[in-house]
Amino acid sequence: MPKHMKSRKSKIGSAPGTLVHVGDRLSENIKVTLIKYDKENFSKSLLDKIEDCFSSEGNVINWVDVDGLHEIEVIEKIGQEFNLHPLILEDILNTTQRPKIDFNENYIYIVLKMLYYDKKIKRIKSEQISFIILKNHVFSFQEFEGDVFDNLRKRLEQNKSNIRNKRTDYLAYSLIDAIVDSYFDILESIGDTIDDIEDTLMRNPSEKLLSNIYELKREMIFLRNSIWPLRDVLNGLIKSDYPLIEDKTTIFLRDIYDHTVQIMDIVETYRDILSGMLDTYLSSMSNKTNEVMKVLTVFSTIFIPLSFFTGIYGMNFEYMPELHFKYGYLIFWVITVISILIMIRYFRKKNWF
Amino acid sequence: MPKHMKSRKSKIGSAPGTLVHVGDRLSENIKVTLIKYDKENFSKSLLDKIEDCFSSEGNVINWVDVDGLHEIEVIEKIGQEFNLHPLILEDILNTTQRPKIDFNENYIYIVLKMLYYDKKIKRIKSEQISFIILKNHVFSFQEFEGDVFDNLRKRLEQNKSNIRNKRTDYLAYSLIDAIVDSYFDILESIGDTIDDIEDTLMRNPSEKLLSNIYELKREMIFLRNSIWPLRDVLNGLIKSDYPLIEDKTTIFLRDIYDHTVQIMDIVETYRDILSGMLDTYLSSMSNKTNEVMKVLTVFSTIFIPLSFFTGIYGMNFEYMPELHFKYGYLIFWVITVISILIMIRYFRKKNWF
Amino acid sequence: MPKHMKSRKSKIGSAPGTLVHVGDRLSENIKVTLIKYDKENFSKSLLDKIEDCFSSEGNVINWVDVDGLHEIEVIEKIGQEFNLHPLILEDILNTTQRPKIDFNENYIYIVLKMLYYDKKIKRIKSEQISFIILKNHVFSFQEFEGDVFDNLRKRLEQNKSNIRNKRTDYLAYSLIDAIVDSYFDILESIGDTIDDIEDTLMRNPSEKLLSNIYELKREMIFLRNSIWPLRDVLNGLIKSDYPLIEDKTTIFLRDIYDHTVQIMDIVETYRDILSGMLDTYLSSMSNKTNEVMKVLTVFSTIFIPLSFFTGIYGMNFEYMPELHFKYGYLIFWVITVISILIMIRYFRKKNWF
């Protein structure tokens, strides 16, 4: 069973809010990047101490990206400074969360899944990402380095479409949008894989194909489980009157919502297609058996009766008049050939070959 | 996998509202047609500059039909003139939308799918069509030339049932109605195809049939996905108190709504029928295997024991008294014929042939 | 595919409210019957001119039954006199409607399906019936002569249970009730057919049976589609505060509603039973294959080795000592019989026969 489908929670009975990193330690070092910007300025820096990002002047927006979750003190310090609930901190560290949203007094907590498609092993890999959205700060916590935000960083630097004029809610929207857009890429890769399998299915259905279809079906279950709760997250954001979310951002969120619905449509369609392919595979197997059976039957029904005839004239009875006919042997051959021809015609009529 | 089932979105991380045409460039040139009418007048003209349609006098209604989406400036100019939201413009250009409706301050945006059934390759082709409904303008954006509105254009010209006395909401209704009516045509074509397949299924089920059923099932999934969201679109129009939609238009919209429900019923029925045909196919395959098996078994069980008997009297033992009986050979034949008759009776009783 | 499952609508783009008869012309002549009654009087007459039924004195109730839909002028005249919406007239003429209800300013429009079970061809036939319920008139439009209202006509004539004291809403209720009651008859006939199939299934499952089950399943899909929307129709009537529907009629409508739910229950049960029969059929086919296989295997495994033995002593080697043993042939027979007995025991133990 692929890793990502397992439940990983092994701290039964420990106090709620106990900070333990649940998940694989996927990166060596923790890396904290701070992007600071307002209408005029943009700066990007690697932080040594997490405290360096806590202060905030005027309307400057601070996007703090934390790659790696195994240094618990970093998360603890952020929690103390911004007064985050211990259960939220616990959720950030537990990488087996379901996507969800939590509105709190002065911040919003969102947890999502970033997905990557590894074309070599034809597997989806998953990385949990959590956001804390505050008035002037957006924190993003990732399991390891590397994400889908490179384009967004460029747009921030170049201030395309005046993204720097907007507040943290728009930054959060942009981050979620980038993640949802990346889902389309994954679906496209999977679509290609399905195409490949379909071609093979028509040409030469092998047993390996079956396990491929089966694995893809499982990936679709995983995708659905990862993306489905996103609808509730977005709905929560759109419907809330939370002061951090400005009205003009709502239309953008609704746009992502539409994309999510579209993605779920595609996922369901893929699942239907894969089920159809399974049916086709099974019936093509049954066709093959039928084919084999026909070959066996044609040969057996032609030659078994003929062998019986040869058997008859191989018997050693003293009084077998036919054996002494001059044209006995010839007649035998004539009968043989005629029976073969009759049989062949019969099978032709039955469409057996 | 048919084109229309793929996700096509490859601009991850680009700013929202960035205008890029997503989809195949299906027509050479963009073509803009303007139909202007009021109670007394009707005129139809091909526009060179999109700006020519912006002005509007009195109650004159302007239906601007844009065929081809690859000249982004045209869409941009319309957007600036009528103050359309950038995300709406992005949606018009992205031809992988799901049918939906968006109410905005001074206009309604609707996106639908026009479907065509190509009888030769037995495939449904899909074209995205977007509407912008304003006070005096209706814009329709199509991917390529050719649509299902020819009858409507004639009715406008001849002012049948006083269509020219009505406002843009009624024009929009007429456009949607023409699209939904065309769905019935497609269903009729598919119904004919299903009839054909059913006839073949009863006469001579071949492996090609299976892939035909399978493809039709996929087309039904596609149809459902294209038509299902239409219900929400129509519901949105009916339930809204939007000033552009007059009360007396609502009864017409409810009529289309009924048609849509009827279409979904037919689609579901077709899906059920196709599933039933798949079951029939599979069980007819299993019947065939059974048939083949029976032939093999009848021949084998009759002749294998007989061959054994011939084998016995083909042995070269010195002391085999039967070989020297005068009527040995005759008795052998008698026994043989009797066993064959018994076997045939046995198989008759078992209903094997 | 049975007629009744096809979509028939071929007037794309024609103006809404254009009156065209969609459907087969099932009767030669149109026939209009007028039944007039109040507490004291009852009269029944065949009308030549539709206008004869337009007038109405005092509390007299007029039930106008129109058999045959191909004379569009008749429907047009009724529409003009009673101020019916053009879309309603269009719906009356289009016999591919889904059951539905429409409340209008001064009348209610209901469209239903009357179903008949043709026992010979084991098919359900369907006839669309529309009702227009006004203050003193009830119009019923049928596709052809013959219906399920004969009992009702008798009750009206004899004023059983004071039916003549009641208003048009009660007449409408009685009409719908007669239709729903007739559904029970159809279900009973289908139940009998299912019983027959079940008996045959246990005794002698043939391939014909499969197509019978398959056809019945399709009839159930059709039944469900015809009856399911009826619940919404009745719910609409019960929940409405429409002035034409008196409070004391509501309890009767709820009674029909209960019947409809009961019918849907039976339909679903039948569908479950038919699915179960399909499973049984398939597994009985697989059992049969197994049976055939066993016969083949028993014969082959007994006689193929024995034939090998006969083959041995049919060889012409010069030095084969056994051939010259005095009791060689006897020993051969002893070995043969013993092996046959062992084999038979082995198959017995395996429960093969």
Place this chain on the structure above:
Amino acid sequence: MPKHMKSRKSKIGSAPGTLVHVGDRLSENIKVTLIKYDKENFSKSLLDKIEDCFSSEGNVINWVDVDGLHEIEVIEKIGQEFNLHPLILEDILNTTQRPKIDFNENYIYIVLKMLYYDKKIKRIKSEQISFIILKNHVFSFQEFEGDVFDNLRKRLEQNKSNIRNKRTDYLAYSLIDAIVDSYFDILESIGDTIDDIEDTLMRNPSEKLLSNIYELKREMIFLRNSIWPLRDVLNGLIKSDYPLIEDKTTIFLRDIYDHTVQIMDIVETYRDILSGMLDTYLSSMSNKTNEVMKVLTVFSTIFIPLSFFTGIYGMNFEYMPELHFKYGYLIFWVITVISILIMIRYFRKKNWF
């Protein structure tokens, strides 16, 4: 098809409220029992005339149990005395009702199914029971004598847990509770049957088993249909502010509601288990076929080639040097034994036996 799954209604077009007993006449005579009780007194008597139970003094509660529904006058008299709606009387007599509840001005009408499990024929038998709950009367109408209320009668007589201090609503609760409790008994019997089938399935799956599973599945469909609507009945009672239902009775009704949900859970679980058993049966059949095939194949592939060899040396060519070798026959045997051993090893490796 079991009786209880058929629709029985054959009075199309007859006036609503016409009293006809629909169902089998299951008892010879109608039997009316009256139980009268208040805090101090308890009496039980068989009534000759139904009128004897109509009067009621003070707080005395009258439970009138009518066994047998074929004497229509009895039901008519009750209807007249207590002013029951004709449709209610019709429903009491029609034993093909779905469980339901009806609140009327001064009484509540409830119809339920009493179920009995006949262990011999492994069938559920069903009896319809209707209740009319009034201020001082509870009427129960059963199809035949014998019910699940014996314990309740004892508790009334002995005034266990002060049941006699309570009103008709509590009596009605106690009656429904007894019925629901009896469902648990049926489920336990069915659970035992499922256990038996499961044991047989593992030991010796026969074709009879299949029909057993199939019948049980059908009984589960029937159970679900009989019990499912009960939830609505109970919900109706709990949610109603009907004056007859006291607040403190509601907690007891909620208790039955919980039991009903639990029963539906068990029914669904049984259905899942039966489906699983069907799958197991089918795949064990397929395993068996495989087993048979292997035996056939092992024998055939070993002996058919060997027979070919014996055939060779049975030929009568003049120049066959091997025939004259001194050790020819010995060599033949050596080759034969070696091939057999190789074949056996090959099949062992393939895990065929």
Place this chain on the structure above:
Amino acid sequence: MPKHMKSRKSKIGSAPGTLVHVGDRLSENIKVTLIKYDKENFSKSLLDKIEDCFSSEGNVINWVDVDGLHEIEVIEKIGQEFNLHPLILEDILNTTQRPKIDFNENYIYIVLKMLYYDKKIKRIKSEQISFIILKNHVFSFQEFEGDVFDNLRKRLEQNKSNIRNKRTDYLAYSLIDAIVDSYFDILESIGDTIDDIEDTLMRNPSEKLLSNIYELKREMIFLRNSIWPLRDVLNGLIKSDYPLIEDKTTIFLRDIYDHTVQIMDIVETYRDILSGMLDTYLSSMSNKTNEVMKVLTVFSTIFIPLSFFTGIYGMNFEYMPELHFKYGYLIFWVITVISILIMIRYFRKKNWF
């Protein structure tokens, strides 16, 4: 059928609130443990008399854990002292409850299932646990000794995360949390079992595997039935304005709710995976049959015609010229070898081996 899926209720018609222990008597003696704590103090003691825990001073919280349900007087005394409804006491003793919650005037009643996974027999065992939450008392009733609260007891003793500063609602939360956490453990064990089965499925699918999959599927049905109602329980707690539940506890309850949803996701995923494995198993069986068939067919179609040829030259016709050719025998061998080679090539091309 596993015990835990049976309905156990055998007291039809007995008065509601009759205290009878329904379930297996799983422990010898009843054991009552009292944990008393407030901010400063903590004490743990084994009680001889249940009455010893009834008194309560100031803010001291009493957690009374009752292991064993067969001493009815203990439950009765608690019921009298704290004024519990008789139906609640009945539910505590009936161990076949569905998880549910009941709000009463001065206490909350919760019933849940504690689950244990027995790795040896690969079965889930279930223990019912009921909670009564009062102002200063929490009662927990378990079927037998041993539970999942050891960690919680330690945290209480050591006052980790100030658990002792909180009220009974937080204690109840902690108890439920420990139970839900233990579900994750069970899912992990089952996940491991699924992994094992999957490995075996790919390597060597045997019939035993099928019954393993089938049993696991049943365990999943049981898990779902045990956990699903928990959502309603938690929802009830979160949504209630019940005075015992403080607002700040609600966020913790929502955390458990999220976990429950996550667990249901995993359970559904496992069910999907198991269904997929069943499909794979069945199609691998069908593949195997095909494989066997091919071996049989290859051998038969090669050697049956050849045997026919040997048969020909084993005949004893007087005039068979070939027998006297000098190179007849050689030619025979040449023809034989060539036919074998042609057959092998043919089967290679058909991909049969």
